[in-house]
Amino acid sequence: MMARRLFARPARIAAIAPYLWMALFFLLPFAFVVKISLSQTAIAQPPYVPVIAIAEGGWAGFKAALAQLSLDNFRLLISDNIYVLSYLRSLTVAAIATAIMLLIGYPIAYGMARLPARWQPVAMVLVIVPFWTSFLIRIYAWINILQHDGLLNKTLMALRIVREPVTWLSTDTAMYIGIVYSYLPFMILPLYASLAKLDIGLLEAAADLGCSRLKAFWLVTVPISLPGVGAGVLLCFIPIVGEFVIPDLLAGSDRLMIGQTLWLEFFTNKDWPVASATAVVLLAVLLIPLLVYQRLQQRQLGTD
Amino acid sequence: MDAESPKPEAMPVAATADAPLLRISSLTKRFAGYVAVDNLSLDIHAGEFFALLGPSGCGKTTLLRMIAGFETPDSGEILLNGDNIVNALPHQRPFNMMFQNYALFPHLTVEGNIAFGLKRLGMHASDVKDVVAQMLALVQLEGLGKRRPDQLSGGQRQRVALARSLALRPKILLLDEPMAALDKKLRESTQRELLELQRKLNMTFIIVTHDQDEAMTVADRIGVMDHGRLEQVAPPRQLYEAPRSRWVAEFVGDVNVFEGKMTGEEQGRVMVETRDAGTIIVPKPQGADDGKTLCVAIRPEKIKVSQRGPVNDLGGSAAINRLAGVVADVGYLGNATVYSVKLDAGAMLRASVSNTTRLDADSYQIGQRVVAWFVPADCMVLEQ
Ligand SMILES: Nc1ncnc2c1ncn2[C@@H]1O[C@H](COP(=O)(O)OP(=O)(O)OP(=O)(O)O)[C@@H](O)[C@H]1O
Ligand SMILES: [Mg+2]
Numbered sequence: 001m002m003a004r005r006l007f008a009r010p011a012r013i014a015a016i017a018p019y020l021w022m023a024l025f026f027l028l029p030f031a032f033v034v035k036i037s038l039s040q041t042a043i044a045q046p047p048y049v050p051v052i053a054i055a056e057g058g059w060a061g062f063k064a065a066l067a068q069l070s071l072d073n074f075r076l077l078i079s080d081n082i083y084v085l086s087y088l089r090s091l092t093v094a095a096i097a098t099a100i101m102l103l104i105g106y107p108i109a110y111g112m113a114r115l116p117a118r119w120q121p122v123a124m125v126l127v128i129v130p131f132w133t134s135f136l137i138r139i140y141a142w143i144n145i146l147q148h149d150g151l152l153n154k155t156l157m158a159l160r161i162v163r164e165p166v167t168w169l170s171t172d173t174a175m176y177i178g179i180v181y182s183y184l185p186f187m188i189l190p191l192y193a194s195l196a197k198l199d200i201g202l203l204e205a206a207a208d209l210g211c212s213r214l215k216a217f218w219l220v221t222v223p224i225s226l227p228g229v230g231a232g233v234l235l236c237f238i239p240i241v242g243e244f245v246i247p248d249l250l251a252g253s254d255r256l257m258i259g260q261t262l263w264l265e266f267f268t269n270k271d272w273p274v275a276s277a278t279a280v281v282l283l284a285v286l287l288i289p290l291l292v293y294q295r296l297q298q299r300q301l302g303t304d
Numbered sequence: 305m306d307a308e309s310p311k312p313e314a315m316p317v318a319a320t321a322d323a324p325l326l327r328i329s330s331l332t333k334r335f336a337g338y339v340a341v342d343n344l345s346l347d348i349h350a351g352e353f354f355a356l357l358g359p360s361g362c363g364k365t366t367l368l369r370m371i372a373g374f375e376t377p378d379s380g381e382i383l384l385n386g387d388n389i390v391n392a393l394p395h396q397r398p399f400n401m402m403f404q405n406y407a408l409f410p411h412l413t414v415e416g417n418i419a420f421g422l423k424r425l426g427m428h429a430s431d432v433k434d435v436v437a438q439m440l441a442l443v444q445l446e447g448l449g450k451r452r453p454d455q456l457s458g459g460q461r462q463r464v465a466l467a468r469s470l471a472l473r474p475k476i477l478l479l480d481e482p483m484a485a486l487d488k489k490l491r492e493s494t495q496r497e498l499l500e501l502q503r504k505l506n507m508t509f510i511i512v513t514h515d516q517d518e519a520m521t522v523a524d525r526i527g528v529m530d531h532g533r534l535e536q537v538a539p540p541r542q543l544y545e546a547p548r549s550r551w552v553a554e555f556v557g558d559v560n561v562f563e564g565k566m567t568g569e570e571q572g573r574v575m576v577e578t579r580d581a582g583t584i585i586v587p588k589p590q591g592a593d594d595g596k597t598l599c600v601a602i603r604p605e606k607i608k609v610s611q612r613g614p615v616n617d618l619g620g621s622a623a624i625n626r627l628a629g630v631v632a633d634v635g636y637l638g639n640a641t642v643y644s645v646k647l648d649a650g651a652m653l654r655a656s657v658s659n660t661t662r663l664d665a666d667s668y669q670i671g672q673r674v675v676a677w678f679v680p681a682d683c684m685v686l687e688q
Binding site: 199201202204205206207208209210211212215219220223224226 | 372373374393394395399400401403405407408409410411420421424425468469472
C-alpha cells in the first residue's frame with residue numbers, strides 16, 4: 001500500500017503537468033485576450049475599458065459588468081472587409097506555400113529515407129543545420145540575395161537567363177521563397193519519420209502481387225505516409241497563417257496577411273480590443289484544420 | 305533401402321516424369337564476393353510440394369527471392385515451362401510469395417489485403433468480392449475481413465498472408481519459413497491445412513524451412529542445402545534412410561558415426577574395422593575396396609539396448625553387431641529414452657528406445673553394463 005502511494009503521487013503529477021502548463025501559458029493568457037476582445041478602446045493605460053471588475057462586489061456588480069461586454073469588435077471584423085481580405089490572403093498564402101513545400105519536401109524526405117542507414121543521420125543534420133542561425137538573420141540574408149544587385153540577379157545575368165535585374169523584393173514570389181525556405185524542415189521531418197518506417201518488404205509484397213514500381217508507390221508508400229503528410233501540413237499551414245515577419249520583410253505592402261493587420265491594430269492604431277478579436281477569430285479558424293486532421297486520423301484507426 | 309544410389313526421380317509426384325514446371329540451372333548469386341547460391345540446379349514439377357532445408361545462412365531465402373524476382377542472379381537460368389524468366393520483373397512472374405514476416409499492408413483491412421492482387425488484375429469488383437470470401441473461408445477467417453492486420457493474432461496474420469498469396473492462384477507458391485513464428489500446435493495444424501490446400505488446388509509449393517520435421521511432414525521432395533549448394537534432393541524417407549553424405553546424415557536427424565577401414569567381405573557384407581567401436585558388419589557398399597576409409601552411420605532408434613546381447617540366429621548369420629559398454633547418460637524425452645553408452649572400445653554411442661509401456665521395466669541406470677546391438681541392414685555406409 002505504502003509503496004503504491006509513493007509511486008502514485010509523482011505519476012499523477014506527471015499526468016497533470018502538461019495540462020497545468022497549458023492552463024498557465026495558453027488558457028489563462030487566452031482568457032485575457034478574449035476579455036480584451038469584448039471590451040472597448042479607451043485613452044488609458046492599458047488602452048481599453050476594464051470590463052470585468054468583480055471588485056465592485058456582489059451579483060449586481062457582476063451583472064453590470066456583463067452588460068458592458070460587447071461584440072462590437074467582432075461585428076467590425078465582419079463589416080470591414082480589410083479583415084476578411086486579410087484572413088483570406090493568409091489562408092491562401094498558407095495553402096499555396098504548404099502545397100509547394102509538400103511537392104518539394106516529399107521527394108527530399110523519400111530520398112533521405114532511402115539513403116544507406118549510416119547516411120540518414122547526416123542528411124537529418126543537414127536539414128536541421130539552418131536552425132543554428134537565427135530566423136530573422138536568415139530572412140535578412142534573403143533580402144540581400146533578392147535585392148536589385150543581389151546574388152540571385154547577378155547569377156541570372158551571368159548565366160544570361162535575364163538581361164536586366166528582376167525585381168524580387170516586395171513581391172509575392174520573394175515572400176513564398178522566404179516562407180518555403182523557413183518552414184521546409186517542418187515539412188520534411190515528419191514526412192521522413194513516416195517514410196523511414198516504411199518496410200521495404202511491403203513494396204516487395206506489392207510487386208509480388210502485380211504492382212509496377214509506380215503503382216506500388218501510389219498504393220503502398222503514399223497511403224502509409226499519409227499521417228506524416230498530415231503532420232507536416234499542419235505543422236506548416238498553421239504557423240504560416242499567422243506569419244508576420246516574412247510577409248512584412250519580403251512581400252509588398254499592398255495586401256496584408258492577418259498577422260500584419262493584427263500588428264497594425266495593436267501597435268499603430270493602439271486598438272487592443274480589435275487586435276484581440278482578430279486573434280480570437282484567427283484561433284477559431286485554425287481549429288478547423290486541426291479538427292479535420294483529427295477526424296481523418298480517427299477514421300484511419302477505425303475499420304473504414 | 306539401398307545406400308548406394310539415391311534416386312531423385314523415384315518420387316510420389318502427381319505429374320509424371322515429363323518436362324519440369326520450373327527448371328533452375330547453374331544459378332549463382334554473390335553478395336560482395338560472398339557466394340550465397342553456388343551453381344545450383346534443380347527441377348520442380350507441377351503439383352509438387354518441395355521443401356528447401358538447410359542451416360541458417362545457407363542461401364535458401366536468396367534462392368527463393370531469385371525465383372520470385374527480387375534478386376537478380378549473377379549467372380544461370382530460371383526456366384518456367386522452358387522460357388527463361390531471369391529478366392522478368394517480380395510482378396510479371398506468375399508466382400506469389402508468402403513472406404517470412406507476412407508483409408501485410410497495415411493500411412488495408414484483411415479483405416483489402418487479400419483483394420490487393422486481384423484488383424491489379426483488373427478483375428470486376430463483384431468477382432473480387434467472391435474470391436475474397438472464398439479465400440477467407442479457405443483459411444477459416446470468416447468474419448474477420450473488416451479488421452486491420454494489427455488487430456489480429458500472429459496465427460491469424462499468417463493465414464491472411466497465406467490467403468493473399470493464394471488468391472491469385474499462382475503457378476507456384478513460394479513460402480519462406482511460413483510457420484517460424486507459430487507455436488508447435490498451431491504449426492502442426494497449419495501444416496495440415498497447407499497440405500490439404502495444396503492437394504485441393506493442385507498447386508505447386510516451394511517451402512523454405514530450417515525445421516526438418518516440417519519439411520518431412522509436408523514435402524514430396526526435400527532439397528538439403530549447404531553453403532549455397534544442394535547436397536541432396538530426395539523424398540523424405542530416402543533422405544533420412546539413405547543420405548548421400550555424412551553431412552546430410554548428420555544434418556537430417558540424429559546419427560552415430562564411426563570411421564573405419566574395410567577389412568573383409570562375406571555374403572554381400574563387409575567388415576569395417578572402426579577406430580573406436582570395434583568391428584562393425586555393414587552391407588557392402590558400391591565400389592568398396594579393402595583398406596578404404598569409410599564412415600559407418602547408424603540412427604539411434606535403430607539400436608536396441610539390452611543387458612545381454614541377442615542369441616545368435618539359427619540360420620547361422622551371426623551378422624548382428626553387438627557393442628558392449630556402460631550407460632553414461634540417460635535422457636528421458638517422454639516418448640523415448642536416449643541412452644548414451646560408453647563403449648568398451650572407447651566411442652560414445654546414442655541409442656533411442658521407445659517407451660512403449662508406462663512401466664519402466666526396460667530402463668537402465670547410469671553405470672549399468674549393457675549391450676547395444678543392431679543389424680547390418682540398418683547401417684549406412686557413407687563416404688567421408
Ligand atoms: N542483401 C544481402 N547482402 C549481403 N549478403 C547477403 C544479403 N542477403 C543475404 N546475404 C548473405 O547470403 C547468405 C545466404 O543468405 P540467405 O538469406 O539466403 O540465408 P537463409 O538460408 O535464408 O538463412 P536463414 O535460414 O537464416 O533464413 C548469408 O550468408 C547472408 O549473410
Ligand atoms: Mg531465410
